[in-house]
Amino acid sequence: MSLVTFFGCLLVAYGPILSIFFLYIGQNAQYVLLMVSSAFFCLIALLISSVIWYFAKAAQSIHPASIAYSITVQEIFRWFFFLLLRHSEAGLNVVSANPQSPFNQSTFSFVTGYGYALTTTLVSYISLLVESIGPGVIMCPSCPQATTFFISAVTTTLFSLLHIIWMMIAFEGFSNIRKPAGAARVIWVIVSHFGASYATLLNGSETIKYGCVYAIIVCVVILSISISLVAYSLKSRFKLAHISHPHSS
Amino acid sequence: MCLCLFPFFLLKIAEDIGSSLYPYIYTNLNNWPCVRLLNATNTIGCHAPKTGSGVLYHVKSQNQMDDFVAGQFGSSDTYGIVLGYNLLTRDNINALQSTGRVNGLIVLLREAMNQNDFQNLHSPEENCPNCQFGLYADDDDPYNWNPQGQNLLESEFEIPIFGINPVNKISTQIYNFVMKTVEYNEEKGYDNYPLQAVDFELFMWAAMNSETCLRRGWCEAIGGLSVYSTPSVDIQADDKKTIVMLTAGMDSRSLFHDLTNGAGHDVSGLVGILAAAEALSRVDTTNLPKHILYTAFSAESWGYAGSQRFVQDISQPFTCTNESRAVTCPYGSNAPCTNPCVRTLDFKRINFDQIDSIIELGSISMTTNGEYWAHVDDIKTSESLVASLQQQQNTINSNASIFSIHPAYEDNVQRKLPPGSSTMSFLKQKQNIPAVVITDFQKELGSLYNSDLDDTLKGLDLSSICQLATTTAKTTYLQAQGNTSVAEQITANCTLVESLMDCLVSNFSCSFMQNYFNVSGITRISHYSSIFSFRNPQPQLLPRFVFTFLADVTSRSSPTLSSCATIQDCNQGEYCIKKQCVQTFTNYHDAYGTGLKYDESSGKVLIIDSTKSTWTESTWNTPVFRTFLVTSKTQQAIELVVGVLWTVISIVTVFYGKRYFKKTFKIE
Numbered sequence: 001m002s003l004v005t006f007f008g009c010l011l012v013a014y015g016p017i018l019s020i021f022f023l024y025i026g027q028n029a030q031y032v033l034l035m036v037s038s039a040f041f042c043l044i045a046l047l048i049s050s051v052i053w054y055f056a057k058a059a060q061s062i063h064p065a066s067i068a069y070s071i072t073v074q075e076i077f078r079w080f081f082f083l084l085l086r087h088s089e090a091g092l093n094v095v096s097a098n099p100q101s102p103f104n105q106s107t108f109s110f111v112t113g114y115g116y117a118l119t120t121t122l123v124s125y126i127s128l129l130v131e132s133i134g135p136g137v138i139m140c141p142s143c144p145q146a147t148t149f150f151i152s153a154v155t156t157t158l159f160s161l162l163h164i165i166w167m168m169i170a171f172e173g174f175s176n177i178r179k180p181a182g183a184a185r186v187i188w189v190i191v192s193h194f195g196a197s198y199a200t201l202l203n204g205s206e207t208i209k210y211g212c213v214y215a216i217i218v219c220v221v222i223l224s225i226s227i228s229l230v231a232y233s234l235k236s237r238f239k240l241a242h243i244s245h246p247h248s249s
Numbered sequence: 250m251c252l253c254l255f256p257f258f259l260l261k262i263a264e265d266i267g268s269s270l271y272p273y274i275y276t277n278l279n280n281w282p283c284v285r286l287l288n289a290t291n292t293i294g295c296h297a298p299k300t301g302s303g304v305l306y307h308v309k310s311q312n313q314m315d316d317f318v319a320g321q322f323g324s325s326d327t328y329g330i331v332l333g334y335n336l337l338t339r340d341n342i343n344a345l346q347s348t349g350r351v352n353g354l355i356v357l358l359r360e361a362m363n364q365n366d367f368q369n370l371h372s373p374e375e376n377c378p379n380c381q382f383g384l385y386a387d388d389d390d391p392y393n394w395n396p397q398g399q400n401l402l403e404s405e406f407e408i409p410i411f412g413i414n415p416v417n418k419i420s421t422q423i424y425n426f427v428m429k430t431v432e433y434n435e436e437k438g439y440d441n442y443p444l445q446a447v448d449f450e451l452f453m454w455a456a457m458n459s460e461t462c463l464r465r466g467w468c469e470a471i472g473g474l475s476v477y478s479t480p481s482v483d484i485q486a487d488d489k490k491t492i493v494m495l496t497a498g499m500d501s502r503s504l505f506h507d508l509t510n511g512a513g514h515d516v517s518g519l520v521g522i523l524a525a526a527e528a529l530s531r532v533d534t535t536n537l538p539k540h541i542l543y544t545a546f547s548a549e550s551w552g553y554a555g556s557q558r559f560v561q562d563i564s565q566p567f568t569c570t571n572e573s574r575a576v577t578c579p580y581g582s583n584a585p586c587t588n589p590c591v592r593t594l595d596f597k598r599i600n601f602d603q604i605d606s607i608i609e610l611g612s613i614s615m616t617t618n619g620e621y622w623a624h625v626d627d628i629k630t631s632e633s634l635v636a637s638l639q640q641q642q643n644t645i646n647s648n649a650s651i652f653s654i655h656p657a658y659e660d661n662v663q664r665k666l667p668p669g670s671s672t673m674s675f676l677k678q679k680q681n682i683p684a685v686v687i688t689d690f691q692k693e694l695g696s697l698y699n700s701d702l703d704d705t706l707k708g709l710d711l712s713s714i715c716q717l718a719t720t721t722a723k724t725t726y727l728q729a730q731g732n733t734s735v736a737e738q739i740t741a742n743c744t745l746v747e748s749l750m751d752c753l754v755s756n757f758s759c760s761f762m763q764n765y766f767n768v769s770g771i772t773r774i775s776h777y778s779s780i781f782s783f784r785n786p787q788p789q790l791l792p793r794f795v796f797t798f799l800a801d802v803t804s805r806s807s808p809t810l811s812s813c814a815t816i817q818d819c820n821q822g823e824y825c826i827k828k829q830c831v832q833t834f835t836n837y838h839d840a841y842g843t844g845l846k847y848d849e850s851s852g853k854v855l856i857i858d859s860t861k862s863t864w865t866e867s868t869w870n871t872p873v874f875r876t877f878l879v880t881s882k883t884q885q886a887i888e889l890v891v892g893v894l895w896t897v898i899s900i901v902t903v904f905y906g907k908r909y910f911k912k913t914f915k916i917e
Contacts, residue, residue: 002885004882004885004886004888004889005880005885005888005889007889007892008885008887008888008889008890008891008892008893009888009892010892011889011892011893011895011896012888012891012892012895015892015895015896015898015899016895016899016903018896018899019896019899019900019902019903020899020903023900023903023904023907024903024907127269127270128270131269131270131271131274134274134275134877135301135302135446135448135877135879136274136275136302136446136875136877136878136879137274137443137877137878137879137880138270138273138274138878139443139878147443147880147884147888150888153892157895238913
């Protein structure tokens with residue numbers, strides 16, 4: 001019954017994505033548009049990475065190298081989208097539900113992050129998911145009891161959450177880039193992106209036993225740290241808002 | 250190399266740009282399947298649309314088989330069973346099919362079997378093969394020629410059956426791979442997942458019966474090309490000379506058509522008459538009072554298609570209508586007649602009523618103590634022919650080995666002609682022709698009759714074949730002439746017999762074959778007659794060889810005596826054999842069931858007589874069997890449960906998160 005595997009992996013990989021879309025983003029047209037644009041930017045980033053991969057024939061099987069230039073391109077495009085958003089922020093705010101809200105930027109960065117998450121997860125996992133419909137499986141080299149489909153699904157779902165959070169942190173960092181706090185945020189995003197991606201190399205390692213567990217732990221740790229960063233900045237913004245507008249309802 | 254990483258860029262292995270993951274999960278294996286055949290009433294063989302997956306399990310003994318059938322092995326999983334040919338019995342197959350836990354069979358053939366598995370073999374044929382098309386179809390109590398026959402060849406199977414025989418490089422690779430996966434499962438103890446599994450796809454397009462599938466275009470008539478030849482190049486139907494016939498069957502039958510060999514039955518008989526023809530070519534046979542005719546019939550296993558059609562065509566008048574056709578005649582504008590389209594009209598020069606006697610060589614390679622048996626239909630008619638054979642046998646100086654011919658009715662039981670005798674087709678038309686069929690069995694067809702294991706020269710008695718060929722040649726000469734002194738000089742070439750057997754059974758690219766064809770790289774050829782193409786009838790390798798060989802031994806040199814490289818270098822009506830232009834009376838003749846008729850005006854094949862052979866073969870998609878890893882059902886269920894839980898958690902989180910943010914931060 002390989003369809004069972006298919007649905008299981010589908011839900012594991014795309015559970016958060018589906019629920020966020022249907023319960024949050026899909027209910028607001030502005031968010032959908034924003035999401036599509038950021039997804040498009042991510043797609044361009046991936047396209048450029050693939051072109052580089054195609055031409056860099058010597059490095060095609062050296063995965064660390066591919067990860068390096070891929071992440072670099074994605075981060076650059078993150079910055080491009082931030083620039084684009086900054087130009088259009090005024091207009092976006094006017095059309096938004098609550099134009100004065102200080103949390104608009106967080107919302108926009110959340111939605112942007114979701115666009116990135118959608119593209120990367122779709123592009124990376126769909127082909128593997130489709131193969132899981134058939135009766136055959138590939139076992140994960142570092143965790144031979146689990147299938148590649150399942151471990152990849154877990155990695156995918158973690159990365160979807162990570163991309164959303166990274167975008168929120170990155171936007172905060174880009175808007176305060178001259179301050180050390182802002183720069184630190186940007187650096188955190190880049191470093192943790194590299195860290196999480198290189199950690200997934202452990203999934204495929206045949207020498208490190210339970211490499212897939214280590215990879216998942218690394219990703220979860222990075223996710224937790226990032227979420228607490230975001231929570232902290234949201235709280236401070238909230239406090240700021242309440243100090244300046246004590247009578248807001 | 251693991252592919253379970255990097256959700257950042259396309260998951261591809263460097264060398265396989267644009268390819269899918271399929272080759273890393275599944276291994277497709279090239280294979281030899283059992284296919285679906287149809288006749289006037291039903292279908293036989295295998296048909297299976299895509300099956301589910303089954304864990305590979307090698308059953309090595311009958312005890313293991315019984316345990317499996319009884320359910321004492323394995324959980325409720327489905328299994329793909331690997332077994333040796335000796336375990337492929339009627340009872341086992343029925344039992345396996347009825348368990349409902351078998352998705353297909355992979356059968357190990359000769360080179361893949363253990364030595365001790367060869368002890369208890371049974372013929373897969375039915376008790377009286379082709380008897381409903383033979384001379385004794387209307388007999389009340391026909392003799393049971395194959396009492397231990399498993400009746401597999403005429404059965405319809407619900408599960409797909411594939412065969413493995415490591416006879417060449419690819420099949421050896423496949424065999425090694427399958428054995429490796431089976432051992433992997435064994436080491437894991439069949440309950441320690443992941444395990445290697447197999448699934449099959451063996452889709453046959455035809456269904457129901459020949460008439461239906463021919464109408465729908467999903468099947469083709471089974472047939473081939475028979476060869477007939479005579480040293481009397483100027484034979485005519487009205488030259489008042491009678492004909493002595495030497496005949497043998499040219500095709501064989503078994504469960505796996507790509508591997509059909511039939512070394513004993515019937516290649517040995519064919520080799521016998523080829524050697525006899527060669528022996529007779531060394532004396533003058535053109536000025537004898539009677540003609541000698543050599544015939545090798547194709548598609549005999551399929552209701553005597555070749556011999557019956559030949560008899561039909563030479564005994565009925567031929568009318569050429571030259572009406573319009575649906576498809577152009579494949580023999581081009583030089584064809585003597587375009588409707589019905591025929592290659593040559595030479596068969597009209599053979600007068601059926603002039604056939605004076607028939608000697609047929611059947612399975613002649615597995616003698617006990619060099620004994621051969623002469624079967625006849627009617628003792629009175631044919632006993633003089635048997636006596637002549639015995640007389641010639643006595644003249645052979647056989648100090649090398651014992652050799653004898655006995656009448657099969659020596660024990661006062663008249664079993665009449667055995668199945669597989671092309672002679673029956675002639676006697677059906679005219680029962681009082683003296684005719685003898687010589688075989689190496691007296692009472693039973695034997696355990697290798699139509700078996701896939703009849704493919705070895707080991708244990709075959711080649712020197713007796715040689716002596717039988719000599720005896721047959723001498724008898725034939727005497728039947729045609731009556732001059733005993735000349736008959737003394739006729740001896741078959743025993744090296745020729747060995748070469749022929751070797752070439753036709755094991756290695757078609759042997760050095761002997763290079764005299765006739767420039768062929769390399771072909772070792773085993775299939776002796777299944779395959780399908781008959783009406784649009785472009787090309788002779789298969791075996792008929793082509795028989796044609797060339799007989800043309801060579803019955804030829805007379807061209808009056809212009811030119812050497813040649815191809816047939817184009819010779820005059821019209823001549824052939825280029827062994828680089829010489831020669832004249833010969835050797836031809837092909839169409840062989841397909843006489844219950845079928847090719848309607849030239851519509852281009853379709855119709856059934857005209859369902860009591861005669863109407864065999865067709867289904868068209869099929871590429872048969873696939875592939876191996877892959879599978880996980881246990883428990884693990885799959887866990888994956889699903891985890892997925893559902895995770896999705897529920899995320900839905901709940903998003904829902905409450907929205908509410909919290911709305912309340913606290915006043916964000917929508």
